[in-house]
Amino acid sequence: MRWLYGVAAMVVGLVLWQTIVWITGVPKFILPSPLQVAEAAYTSRALIAEHAMVTITEVIIGLLIGTVLGAVTAIQLASSQTLQRLMLPILVFTQAVPVFALAPILTLWFGYGMASKIVMAVLIIYFPVTSAFHDGLSRVDTGLIDLARTMGATKHQIMRRIRIPHALPSLATGLRLAAVYTPIGAVIGEWVGSSEGLGYLMLLASGRVKIDLMFASLITLAIITVILHTAVGILADRLSRYSQGLTS
Amino acid sequence: MNEAPSITLQGSHAIDGRTLFDGITLTLPAAEWTCLLGPSGVGKSTILRLILGLDTAGTFTGSIEASDAKPLDNRISYMAQSDLLLPWLTVLENAVLGARLRDEKPDLDRAQTLLARVGLSDYQTKKPATLSGGMRQRAALARTLMEDRPIVLLDEPFSALDAGTRADMQELAAEVLTGKTVMLVTHDPGEAARMAHQIVLLTPSEAKHWPVPPIPPIRPVDAPETLSAQSELLAHMRGFRA
Numbered sequence: 001m002r003w004l005y006g007v008a009a010m011v012v013g014l015v016l017w018q019t020i021v022w023i024t025g026v027p028k029f030i031l032p033s034p035l036q037v038a039e040a041a042y043t044s045r046a047l048i049a050e051h052a053m054v055t056i057t058e059v060i061i062g063l064l065i066g067t068v069l070g071a072v073t074a075i076q077l078a079s080s081q082t083l084q085r086l087m088l089p090i091l092v093f094t095q096a097v098p099v100f101a102l103a104p105i106l107t108l109w110f111g112y113g114m115a116s117k118i119v120m121a122v123l124i125i126y127f128p129v130t131s132a133f134h135d136g137l138s139r140v141d142t143g144l145i146d147l148a149r150t151m152g153a154t155k156h157q158i159m160r161r162i163r164i165p166h167a168l169p170s171l172a173t174g175l176r177l178a179a180v181y182t183p184i185g186a187v188i189g190e191w192v193g194s195s196e197g198l199g200y201l202m203l204l205a206s207g208r209v210k211i212d213l214m215f216a217s218l219i220t221l222a223i224i225t226v227i228l229h230t231a232v233g234i235l236a237d238r239l240s241r242y243s244q245g246l247t248s
Numbered sequence: 249m250n251e252a253p254s255i256t257l258q259g260s261h262a263i264d265g266r267t268l269f270d271g272i273t274l275t276l277p278a279a280e281w282t283c284l285l286g287p288s289g290v291g292k293s294t295i296l297r298l299i300l301g302l303d304t305a306g307t308f309t310g311s312i313e314a315s316d317a318k319p320l321d322n323r324i325s326y327m328a329q330s331d332l333l334l335p336w337l338t339v340l341e342n343a344v345l346g347a348r349l350r351d352e353k354p355d356l357d358r359a360q361t362l363l364a365r366v367g368l369s370d371y372q373t374k375k376p377a378t379l380s381g382g383m384r385q386r387a388a389l390a391r392t393l394m395e396d397r398p399i400v401l402l403d404e405p406f407s408a409l410d411a412g413t414r415a416d417m418q419e420l421a422a423e424v425l426t427g428k429t430v431m432l433v434t435h436d437p438g439e440a441a442r443m444a445h446q447i448v449l450l451t452p453s454e455a456k457h458w459p460v461p462p463i464p465p466i467r468p469v470d471a472p473e474t475l476s477a478q479s480e481l482l483a484h485m486r487g488f489r490a
Binding site: 144150246 | 297301325330335349351
């Protein structure tokens with residue numbers, strides 16, 4: 001029944017938006033009404049879909065690569081005290097660099113195509129995934145580790161059979177964050193330099209004062225993010241429930 | 249199963265120059281239960297960890313030897329106060345945890361027999377989260393037995409259970425661990441009075457033997473010998489704190 005509240009909130013938002021447009025009488029090129037946006041979305045549906053596909057591809061590839069890189073880094077850091085002492089401060093320091101500011105450099109290095117946007121998305125989610133998963137890997141009950149040692153398990157076996165499954169809820173937390181950040185990374189990459197994608201379409205529409213198309217692109221992006229967040233949320237929930245023994 | 253040896257620990261332990269215990273000798277007789285009691289912080293758990301070969305805070309100087317002169321590695325199993333069951337595995341999978349961890353093929357038939365012995369036949373496919381505290385500790389006991397090691401160290405394994413379940417678990421453990429060299433770290437004088445072949449009170453300077461009741465373990469909860477040993481032990485332990 002929770003989705004009903006979501007739908008209700010959306011309807012309220014749309015009504016409010018339409019009312020503001022009516023009362024203030026703002027021109028269409030400043031704030032189009034929801035109906036005008038819907039109309040633009042319908043007439044330009046092929047165009048929006050084409051650019052949306054590009055952004056979706058960047059987001060999914062970025063999410064996969066970022067998650068795998070983050071998870072592997074977390075496992076490596078948790079496996080070696082030396083590596084952890086060496087790398088963790090460096091990782092934290094790199095977070096002081098605003099990743100968005102790197103977008104022009106990434107475009108320079110990786111070109112106007114998808115690669116620079118994927119790299120951007122990967123960079124944005126890499127740290128949250130690493131940090132969340134590493135935190136979980138480090139917080140395993142020491143009693144479990146002791147027990148495993150008395151059973152003659154090696155460090156690798158303890159990592160694989162105990163620490164990783166135990167830390168899945170933390171990885172799930174990282175994934176949820178990543179699902180929100182990845183589209184931001186991709187779109188910022190598109191703003192800085194590209195010839196396709198929803199971010200590019202928004203800039204293009206804005207430049208031609210097609211504000212209704214810009215809004216339609218924005219809403220498409222929002223819908224993609226919500227769907228991604230929901231899908232990743234379901235997966236994250238499964239990981240957590242598995243780790244806590246709540247699945248049948 | 250190989251013959252259970254006796255174990256002798258001799259030595260001192262200090263943490264950052266502060267002595268935890270000094271020059272003690274503790275012998276765990278072969279195939280018998282030794283109950284180790286003492287006030288908190290006296291080093292009971294440290295002794296347990298030393299024998300298990302786990303890291304301890306501080307440094308130990310001395311020796312830990314088995315009567316058969318063989319190394320203790322992989323001859324000791326361990327059961328803690330917390331059941332340490334992995335929540336994502338079933339009871340059966342938890343019982344064979346040792347084999348799973350070592351990437352060996354688990355002996356499921358034997359695990360099923362042991363689970364039947366601790367009364368968990370109907371719960372093999374259940375996850376630990378669905379079990380009561382007593383059942384979880386029985387599953388942990390099955391996991392301990394599955395390792396089939398001649399020496400078993402128990403760190404207050406029954407202290408979190410309700411009184412009735414605790415008494416049941418004590419009887420079950422005494423039965424299934426027969427023939428093994430067991431050390432039970434406990435805070436409960438009643439438990440020591442029931443279970444022990446040998447009661448040892450640990451102080452910073454010695455591992456002192458306390459007389460055990462004249463009837464063999466496991467002793468009935470309500471036997472006069474058990475009850476008087478329990479109350480004398482308790483009176484003595486309260487004296488420690490005064």
